[in-house]
Amino acid sequence: MALQHVELVAGGQRWRADLSRPMSIAIAIEFDGSQPSFYGAPPATATALRSGTFVGDVLQGGSCRCSTYSLTPHCNGTHTESIGHVVLEPVSIHDTAREAFLIARVISVTPIDTAAVDGASSSSTAQKDRVVTAASLQTALAGHAPHDCHALVVRTLPNSLDKTARNYAFEPGMPPYFSVDAMRWLVEQGCTHLVVDLPSIDRAVDGGLLRGHRIFWGLPDAGVHLAAATRPEATITELAYIDNAIADGLYLLNLQMAAFASDAAPSRPILYPLRAVPS
Numbered sequence: 001m002a003l004q005h006v007e008l009v010a011g012g013q014r015w016r017a018d019l020s021r022p023m024s025i026a027i028a029i030e031f032d033g034s035q036p037s038f039y040g041a042p043p044a045t046a047t048a049l050r051s052g053t054f055v056g057d058v059l060q061g062g063s064c065r066c067s068t069y070s071l072t073p074h075c076n077g078t079h080t081e082s083i084g085h086v087v088l089e090p091v092s093i094h095d096t097a098r099e100a101f102l103i104a105r106v107i108s109v110t111p112i113d114t115a116a117v118d119g120a121s122s123s124s125t126a127q128k129d130r131v132v133t134a135a136s137l138q139t140a141l142a143g144h145a146p147h148d149c150h151a152l153v154v155r156t157l158p159n160s161l162d163k164t165a166r167n168y169a170f171e172p173g174m175p176p177y178f179s180v181d182a183m184r185w186l187v188e189q190g191c192t193h194l195v196v197d198l199p200s201i202d203r204a205v206d207g208g209l210l211r212g213h214r215i216f217w218g219l220p221d222a223g224v225h226l227a228a229a230t231r232p233e234a235t236i237t238e239l240a241y242i243d244n245a246i247a248d249g250l251y252l253l254n255l256q257m258a259a260f261a262s263d264a265a266p267s268r269p270i271l272y273p274l275r276a277v278p279s
Contacts, residue, residue, distance in 0.1 A: 007277060008252075010103050014277040017252035025153065025195070025240045026078040026268040027164045029071065034165035036239055038175075038199035041075035073264045075199070080237040080255065083217040084263030086210055089226040092261040097235050102193055103274065104151035104253035106246060107140035111156055111176035129203065130176040132156065134185040140248070141189075149189040151253050153271070154196045155242040164241050168199050177203045183215040187231070191216075193255065195237040195269055237267055250274050 003019045029035055031046035046067040049056035056066030073079040084091030111130035132154065141149065156176055168175050178201045186194065194201070194216065202212040214223055218230030226232060237255070252274045257267035 006252075008101075014279065015103065015252070015274050016277050018273040021273050022254075023243070023246055023251075023271045024268060025242050025246070025271060027239060027241050029077040029266070031067075031069065035076060036163070036165055036199070037167040037169060038075040038239070039204065040169045041072040042070075044069065044071035044076040046070075071266070073260070073262075073266050074238075078237065078239050078241075078267055078269070079264050080235050080257045080267040080269075081213075081264040082235060083219075083226065083229055083232045085236075086213055086217070086219065086224065087226045087229070088224050091226060091232070091263060093235070093257065093263060093265050094259050094261050096233060097255065097257060098233075099193070100255060102151035102253045102255060103148075104153050104193070104195070104251050104271070105141070105144065105148045106153040106155065106242060106248050106251060106271070107137070108155045108157055108159070108248055109136040109140050112136070128173045130174075131179045132176065132182050133179050134181040137182055137185060148250070149186065149191040151193040151255075152186065152191050152195070153240070153242060153251075153253070153269070154194070155246075155248075156197055159197070159242070159244055161241075163197060168204070174204050175199050177201060178212050180211055180215065183212040187215060187218070192231070192234045193237070193253075194235070195240050195253075195255075197240050197242055199239055201236060201238065237269060240269060246271060 005016055006019055007014060007016050027036060029044050031044055035044060046069050049066045049068055055062040058065055080093055080097060082091050082093040082096040109132050111132050114129040114131055176198055202210050216236060217234055219228055251271040254270040258265040
């Protein structure tokens with residue numbers, strides 16, 4: 001019997017989630033079709049296993065499908081990252097991401113030209129760069145309590161379906177990214193789990209600084225040691241796709257991910273409609 005609803009308590013408030021209406025915001029990797037690509041990474045591929053006389057493809061006469069998959073989680077689709085992405089010590093997202101269910105707020109923001117923003121980037125930028133600013137986040141979250149930011153899902157506008165198969169290497173200029181001030185403000189608000197539809201929260205070419213990532217994990221500039229981090233439990237999910245049919249507001253977020261003992265893993269964030277239950 002399928003579950004229809006579940007009630008939970010968070011922040012002293014009782015909530016009711018509609019489990020009958022799951023909304024995935026992951027980009028499914030189509031190994032034989034179109035898929036997003038970042039940083040010039042090769043496409044994710046699937047190859048039928050061959051072992052002796054066995055072939056893992058029913059179309060080639062095999063008894064079943066059994067494929068070997070090759071992919072770059074950071075570049076080929078929706079993925080969730082741990083602090084292991086930037087520190088010397090190996091940190092597994094499988095061991096770090098323990099909060100499977102979160103109350104999350106979905107917001108929509110429009111990146112603006114860096115020419116209009118002071119201190120927008122972690123490195124020198126061209127005027128054609130576009131960034132998500134602290135001011136735009138503050139506007140989208142105006143009137144909401146800081147705890148609404150614990151898990152935040154950010155949709156950037158315009159929001160076209162081609163994000164699900166965009167090759168960012170062929171896009172003119174840099175993909176949008178978050179300003180340093182925006183990342184600092186999110187940390188101040190207590191945001192611990194950030195989901196974005198961008199290939200990276202940092203500028204694609206920033207001299208290897210990744211300041212936005214380091215700020216979010218509580219690392220100093222150029223910090224590479226886990227012991228220096230004040231927020232090692234935080235997670236960043238990139239290359240999601242938040243359909244326009246998903247309205248801004250509060251949801252129950254199920255942050256599913258592959259059990260990879262690695263710094264990042266392919267993930268499948270699912271949103272469920274959520275409403276407050278009167279006490």
